[in-house]
Amino acid sequence: MAQQFLEMPDSQGFFGEYGGQILPPELKAVMDGINDAYEQVRKTAAFQGELADLYAHYVGRPSPIFYARRLSDRQGGAHIHLKREDLNHTGAHKINHCLGEALLAKHMGKTKVLAETGAGQHGVALASACALVGIECEIHMGEVDIAKEHPNVTKMKILGARLVPVTRGTRTLKDAVDSAFEEYMLDPVHFFYAIGSVVGPHPFPKMVRDFQSIVGREARAQFLAEHQRLPDVVMACVGGGSNAMGIFTEFLPDADVQLVGVEPAGRGLDTPDHAATMTLGTKGAIHGFICYNLQDEKGEPLPVYSIASGLDYPGVGPQHCYLKDVGRVQYESVTDDECLDAFMALSRTEGIIPALESAHALAYAMKLAKTLPPEQNILVNLSGRGDKDADFVAQHLGL
Template identity: 60%
Template sequence: MTHRPKSSTAEPRTLAEAAALVSTPDLDVSPDGTFGEFGGAHLPPHLQGPMAEVAQAYADARNDPEFYAEYRRLLRDVVGRPSPVTEARRLSAELGGAQILLKREDLNHTGSHKINHCIGEALLAKRMGKRSLIAETGAGQHGVALATAAAMTGLDCEIHMGAIDIAKQHPNVVRMRLLGAKVVSVDREGRSLKEAVDSAFDVYAQRPQDYLFAIGSVVGPHPFPTIVRDFQTVVGRESRAQLLERFGALPAAVVACVGGGSNAMGAFTAYLDDADVRLIGVEPGGRSAARGEHAMTMTHGTAGTLHGMATLVIQDDDGAAAPVHSIASGLDYPGVGPQHAHFQSIGRVEYVAEDDDAVLDAFQRLTRLEGIVPALESAHAVAHAMRLAPTLPADARILVNLSGRGDKDVDYVAERLGLEGVADETVR
């Protein structure tokens, strides 16, 4: 791999030009939407036409300067980009070793990285003349971001969410409804993210002329892994420029959580050519390595087809997607984005896991030492950075993509820790 030039180029005029700034042979997608042996569009015949329509509309939009100008305007004026990089000085000092830096996607409007691609998907839907957005959500961050984007652009919005996740993420359910979205509780089988995708896709399949299926990660049939990736590359482009400007050097490692993998893809792509930058994706180790107790797709998954893509899938003995678990609702998915599967196959990205206990510890320590409450999803990446930092020299830097804030998780964490409704002291 070769280093791309350190000097900045002219501001890109189109999304295609912006994506090209972080493009490498391993990033580029083939015409059929495959990344090596993974990806593609594995669809029933009646959906092949609608998906080809989306692919063509996106190909046109990503080369349209007016489309990209409006997208950038909304990122600046609504989302609040660029998001800052924060030095976690107290946490780093306590751990010893490398310095931990946080890319603050939690400070975005709606509280996570999801708004980056949701605004793009809403603009694409408007361009295509669609009346409504439909999608799944796990932790609710994608649902809130999409409902926000729909409200901004005058579109209807329908969000499908597993019944388990609705119970865990009540604040986000309320936010979606306040924003005008229809929230559908999915109470079948595992009642979590995989079933929410299934349910939303079933509705979309009946009326593809009305909806754009605004998939919430770098998963699904072509062109969605490319669409979501392209809109998320802003994260890596910003962080790379920010670190070079502030420190004159790149990080030793970039760490991000991986469920479907959108925030990690956004964080990693700008560093793919930098051979001395480790890229580390952190999966949910859950409660144990037993089937149904984790969501470690990279470790335990095998080649299969899920939600219209060829990828790695955690499968049961009959070859169906198996139940999975994560303390973080947004990571309990039995598959992974096909480009992540490809990156593992070529050895460019390391994939590791952190269990629920380590995640809870990271959640508490970042909150108490830095005053930053991370999403449980993001706390997976923090947990691994905490494990990695003491093994590296003090002049090294670890960049964590803090993909979301933990407001949505506070009640659930309080219940897990026995803090719910309890004061430290009572005065009478």
């Protein structure tokens, strides 16, 4: 089974029955060209060397692991450790794959890089990467998220990206994906759509996972060096699922390490106001691939909601769907209120303000820690920092 995890996806981009390319023939040819270019350059010493140099000297990798001692003492039970992706340049894990995608786009001679963004972290990271390599960048973002994540909007504009407000539908992440994809279809030969998670048609779930797997490689080596053992539980939030696949991938062969993905229950799983795709979704197609979906009886995506703009997507990465089906990863959910409690708890016990997305994983870790013996260790991927959320949270809580 361990080797099976490491060999996915297959040549058609499937993780079991999920993934693939649900595309018209002309766009499938474009995606196959991206896959061919990626497979060609990713194994070269020049590409890997340039990426490694940027990770070290631009991003600031490796990101450290921090033992949250006061938070752990507050909760009781297991020790809670944080993989500090919030310390990366641009403030989140997104820069890991944005650099890879921008370098690939430049290698392929593309003239413009397009993307969607929810919380704005992918947009800021991609705008930074495009500025660095010298390629035009256009970001599509829902009006709701623009208002909510204004600091990131300002950063994208400063970095030179063209920001396209999306006014259709729920005016959030799903609609931003639709808008960016329509722009991409105007000239897929010269444009590059830098998908912001392990979603979309093949090869994007594979490419984004590969670029993000630096997180897990570092974390596994760091934890072993510090503790002479692996963590008992590794945990990450899941929207599309890139930060989770980033930290999970290296631990997939370690059967003794429990892997937990945490998604948004929003205002409650008994309401329509959530984005708990893995918990309540059904198999279907969205945005060119097959995955678990929150969808109506006609197979159309349902409106979704989360207090964390980066998690309100009605689909999820195809590899996550496979890992759920085979039981390798356990998927849980936490509510907005639990997320906010974790956000404030980490801020006031450790002086670390987490992204609302990351606070979902932290919230479940805090609950789980109480149930485990003190000799056990939970490693949480703290995927981003909460600068972008601070004003919203302060207003929401009346601080």
